[in-house]
Structure formats: C-alpha cells, structure tokens
Amino acid sequence: MLQLVDVTKVYRGGKRAVEGITLDLQPGLIGLLGPNGAGKSSLMRIAATVTRPTSGQVLFQGRDAVAHPNPLREALGYLPQDFGVYPNLTAREFLAYLAAAKGLSVRSARARVDELIQLVNLTEALERPLGKYSGGMVRRVGIAQALLGDPKVIIVDEPTAGLDPEERVRFRTLLSDLSVDRVVLLSTHIVSDVDSVAADVVVVARGRLLRRGAPEDLLRDVDGQVWEATVPYSEVAAVRAVHTVSRMVRTTTGVRLRMLSPTRPSADAVPVAPDLEDAYLGIIGRSVAVGR
Ligand SMILES: Nc1ncnc2c1ncn2[C@@H]1O[C@H](COP(=O)(O)OP(=O)(O)OP(=O)(O)O)[C@@H](O)[C@H]1O
Numbered sequence: 001m002l003q004l005v006d007v008t009k010v011y012r013g014g015k016r017a018v019e020g021i022t023l024d025l026q027p028g029l030i031g032l033l034g035p036n037g038a039g040k041s042s043l044m045r046i047a048a049t050v051t052r053p054t055s056g057q058v059l060f061q062g063r064d065a066v067a068h069p070n071p072l073r074e075a076l077g078y079l080p081q082d083f084g085v086y087p088n089l090t091a092r093e094f095l096a097y098l099a100a101a102k103g104l105s106v107r108s109a110r111a112r113v114d115e116l117i118q119l120v121n122l123t124e125a126l127e128r129p130l131g132k133y134s135g136g137m138v139r140r141v142g143i144a145q146a147l148l149g150d151p152k153v154i155i156v157d158e159p160t161a162g163l164d165p166e167e168r169v170r171f172r173t174l175l176s177d178l179s180v181d182r183v184v185l186l187s188t189h190i191v192s193d194v195d196s197v198a199a200d201v202v203v204v205a206r207g208r209l210l211r212r213g214a215p216e217d218l219l220r221d222v223d224g225q226v227w228e229a230t231v232p233y234s235e236v237a238a239v240r241a242v243h244t245v246s247r248m249v250r251t252t253t254g255v256r257l258r259m260l261s262p263t264r265p266s267a268d269a270v271p272v273a274p275d276l277e278d279a280y281l282g283i284i285g286r287s288v289a290v291g292r
Pocket of ligand 1: 015
C-alpha cells in the first residue's frame, strides 16, 4: 500500500539522516526500531509527506506521493514526535478544530470526537484547557487526532513517550486492533513497545536499514547466543567491554548479567532463550562491530 524506494535524506548542512532505505508496507503493525538519531523521525516525516526525500520515491497505492501527496494525506493519520497543541482549547475543541481542517462534516466530527475521547480515556479531562494537561495526556490527544477521519495509514512517531505503563499497554492493544486492515507504522527506541504486537520489525541505525523480519526471525538470529552469569561487581566493566550486556541485576552474590556471545562467555554461564531486546541489541551491536 505504501512504499519507500531507495529513500535518502540529506539535511541542509550535509547531515545524512536516511541512507537508501526501501520499505514495502502492507496492512499490519510495523515496528520501526532504532537508537536515538537513527533516522526514524526523518523516515516517518518522509512517509507522512511532511518532508521531501533528497532522492528516492514514496509511492501510495502505486502512485508518486512526493509529487502528488494529497491521496496519501487524505488517508493518513500522523502523530509526529514533536506533537503540540493549542493550550487554550479543550480536548474537544481542539479535536473538533482538526476534524474541520480534515474536512469532516460537523455531525460526523462530533460523533467521532466523542468516540476518540473515550478510546484514549480522556473523558474526565474533556472540558479542561490543554495547557493544563500532563505530557501523557497531551500524547493521548495526539493519538486521538491521528485517528480522526478513519485513516488507512497510521504513522506514529514515539507515541508512547510520556505514557504510564498502563496507558502503554492500552495504546499497544489499540494500535494492534487498528492494524487489522490498516498500515500502522510505529517508531520507537523501546523494544517492549513493539514486542508482542508487531508482526514485522524493521531495525534502523545511522540512517540504514539493518534488518527486517518477523520477531521470530530476529530471535532466531541470536538463538544459542544469549547467556546469563553472575559475576563479582568488580568484573562487570571487563565483561561489558567484550560482550553486549542486555540486562544487569545486582544481587547479594554479585551482578547477574544477561549477555550476547557466540560462544559460552564463562564456565558458569548458562544459555537462556533470547527475547526481542536481545535480538535488537545483537543487530545494533553487529552493525557497530562491522562499522556500518
Ligand atoms: N531538520 C534537521 N536538520 C539537520 N539535521 C537533522 C534534522 N532533523 C534530524 N536531523 C539529524 O538527522 C539524524 C537523524 O535524526 P532523526 O530525528 O530522524 O532520528 P531518530 O531516529 O528519530 O532519533 P530520535 O529518536 O532521537 O528523534 C540526527 O543526527 C539528527 O540530528
């Protein structure tokens, strides 16, 4: 439905944020994972037609969405990373304003706004000005506005920033439900945001696509390479210098480390089943090791 073809973004001043990324996106939830500065937001802005690629193509239903962005814009719900609100409007006024800008009729806008306010759990704060909302509440308004107009493509950039754990789970479930017949592209640097909801994971770093696959494929990459061992606190730095450590828990007997290593890292290390966080760190770690 939405394709990025060999997309590159070079900002004024020469910063290369995206380096030849090709992605064919079909309905479903696609998790775009990468560390800070990987180029996720740049890629999302290009996919959302708010930034033009320096080279490469964006195609929506086979048509050029760079030269003719309107068909994609009409089908799009976008939550940018730097989403802002008008502080003097209430949530209802703000959403009604955006619904009007999207061309929804007054009647269908009113029903949709009420529905969305319930969906993102803002009913109680409805009549308060947005300037008095917490960061997490503003985020929820952002999610609601992205869903106005029943979009076929939903692009959400770090949507869970500022949400509490319960809201995160709720939001993950919502996006998963929506992805049944829509493209939902979610960017994050938090692996648990895509774990168990994304059937398709894309890992980017330094502007490049490093790996794309189903979570089970990514887990297979590090099968037999994840270990746990307890080491004295004084040895932690030495272990970390050699291995990617994905978890560290201080215990009464030392520090319990979870680490990636192609071979058993120490005599007392026990193999454990990999999770997506291990797989992700493995991909990022390998890309650093080979200098990509
Ligand atoms: N408008 C801009 N002008 C110049 N450089 C930019 C601009 N926007 C982003 N960059 C740079 O491009 C690189 C990629 O940034 P981008 O925001 O796309 O990454 P990201 O993966 O979304 O990271 P984060 O999660 O920190 O936002 C970074 O080095 C960033 O500083």
